[in-house]
Amino acid sequence: MPTRFAAIDLGTNTILLLVVELEKNGSFQVITDRAEIARLGEGVDRTGEISPSGEERSFATLKDYLRACKELGVDEIVVAGTSALRDARNGAAFIQRLKRELGLELRVLSGEDEARYSYLAVDRGLRLNAADVLVVDVGGGSTEFIWAKAGALHRSASLNLGSVRLTERFFHSDPPQAEECARVAATIDPEIRGLLHRWGRTGPFDVMVGIAGTFTTLAAVMKGIKTYSHSEVHGSVLPLAEVERQVRLYQTKTVAERKQIAGLEPKRADVILAGALLIERIMKLFGMDSVTVSDQGIRYGLLYEKIAFSRQQSAVSKEND
Numbered sequence: 001m002p003t004r005f006a007a008i009d010l011g012t013n014t015i016l017l018l019v020v021e022l023e024k025n026g027s028f029q030v031i032t033d034r035a036e037i038a039r040l041g042e043g044v045d046r047t048g049e050i051s052p053s054g055e056e057r058s059f060a061t062l063k064d065y066l067r068a069c070k071e072l073g074v075d076e077i078v079v080a081g082t083s084a085l086r087d088a089r090n091g092a093a094f095i096q097r098l099k100r101e102l103g104l105e106l107r108v109l110s111g112e113d114e115a116r117y118s119y120l121a122v123d124r125g126l127r128l129n130a131a132d133v134l135v136v137d138v139g140g141g142s143t144e145f146i147w148a149k150a151g152a153l154h155r156s157a158s159l160n161l162g163s164v165r166l167t168e169r170f171f172h173s174d175p176p177q178a179e180e181c182a183r184v185a186a187t188i189d190p191e192i193r194g195l196l197h198r199w200g201r202t203g204p205f206d207v208m209v210g211i212a213g214t215f216t217t218l219a220a221v222m223k224g225i226k227t228y229s230h231s232e233v234h235g236s237v238l239p240l241a242e243v244e245r246q247v248r249l250y251q252t253k254t255v256a257e258r259k260q261i262a263g264l265e266p267k268r269a270d271v272i273l274a275g276a277l278l279i280e281r282i283m284k285l286f287g288m289d290s291v292t293v294s295d296q297g298i299r300y301g302l303l304y305e306k307i308a309f310s311r312q313q314s315a316v317s318k319e320n321d
Contacts, residue, residue: 003310004031006069006077007302008062010106012041012084012140013164013271014213015058017065018299019072026307031072033230035213036061037267041084041141045165050088055097062102078302079106082114083141083162109298111158115144117301119153122146122209124304125296126235130206136282137297138214138275140164143282145195147205155199159191163214163275174254176273181251184274188281196285204287210238211294213268214275218246219293220263228265234295240283243291247276 005028009016016035020028038057044050069077079098085091085108098104109117118137122128135146141162147155170184196202219236220228250258250273258269283291 003076004072004074005303005306006065006074007299007306008065008077008079008104009298009302010040010058010062010079010081010085011212012044012082012142012162013037013039013268014140015040015061015065016297016299017068018303019069019074020303022307022310026311028303028307032068034065034068036064037265039140039164039267041087041164043168044084044088044141045168048088049090050084050094054084055094059097059101062098062104066102066104076306077104078306079104080113080117080298080302081106081108082298083139083160083165086110087141111142111144112156114139114142114158114298115146115156116153117298117305118144118211119146119148119156119301120304121296121298121300122211122294123148123151125300126209126292126294128207128209128292132206134205134208134286134288135211136208136215136279136291137211138163138278139212140271143278147199157195157198159195161188161191161278163271163278166274166278167271171270171274175257176251178251181273181277184277185281188278189285192282192285201286208283208286208288208291209294210279210291211297213265214272214279215291215293216295217264217268217272218243218276218279221246221261222263224262226262228263230295233293236293237290238293239290240280240288243276243280243283247273247280250276 003022006019015038019031038061040054040058042054133148137144139162143161145157216233219233255270259266
């Protein structure tokens with residue numbers, strides 16, 4: 001019988017749920033693919049702790065996801081946490097409550113783990129025919145950079161630069177002031193230049209791939225999508241000129257005004273400028289004039305790992321028969 005498998009990515013800003021039906025041959029059919037902005041990492045950069053409100057929003061979302069998994073007949077659930085849970089002093093207490101009240105075993109991913117799962121998702125989900133690939137995963141609390149050469153992960157890095165973290169640190173005016181935007185760029189640039197120096201990079205990559213909510217939001221706004229569509233966003237190409245246009249657009253609008261923009265999830269309106277600025281600086285400093293957007297992130301990496309493990313088990317079983 002087919003197996004129904006769920007992967008939950010518990011991010012700093014967004015919690016994502018992927019449910020698929022797995023076949024014995026390793027193929028799968030997506031049953032549901034959901035995203036809810038729960039802002040688990042709200043205030044973590046400033047206080048070092050997950051706030052009660054962030055915790056309760058996240059628990060409400062996870063309870064809803066568990067109900068959906070039960071209704072869909074899910075056989076196995078894998079849950080992974082990222083930047084906020086790495087940084088928060090009370091992260092262990094949150095994980096214990098998750099196990100106690102919801103029966104979920106959560107694994108906190110290191111920055112290197114995030115990079116590996118992100119690359120796995122891109123490698124399987126886009127099948128790029130390029131020798132030199134840069135994959136960038138912009139999250140709420142951190143950004144992962146993956147350098148792939150000839151179809152294999154070559155180098156990776158995780159920087160504490162994210163849309164929520166940068167917004168909380170620097171944006172206190174609505175609409176934002178030019179000085180606030182300048183301070184964001186002045187914070188990002190040395191971090192990116194340091195990475196370029198460590199990697200010994202002087203020229204652009206063949207292809208840049210962007211994953212996670214900020215990239216998919218910019219693609220959705222570019223296309224003017226009123227109701228988000230995975231198929232319309234996945235694989236789309238976002239030019240640097242469009243990223244720059246959206247940065248200027250968000251700089252001139254209040255958070256309330258941004259909520260009216262087609263393609264922009266209202267709950268992301270307050271952090272989209274910081275995320276767009278981060279992408280703009282990454283593209284410029286890496287010398288990239290476009291980025292291919294992937295709608296498949298860590299949750300798909302967890303899925304592909306599950307498929308590989310199942311194939312190994314099947315092969316061992318056949319050898320023992």
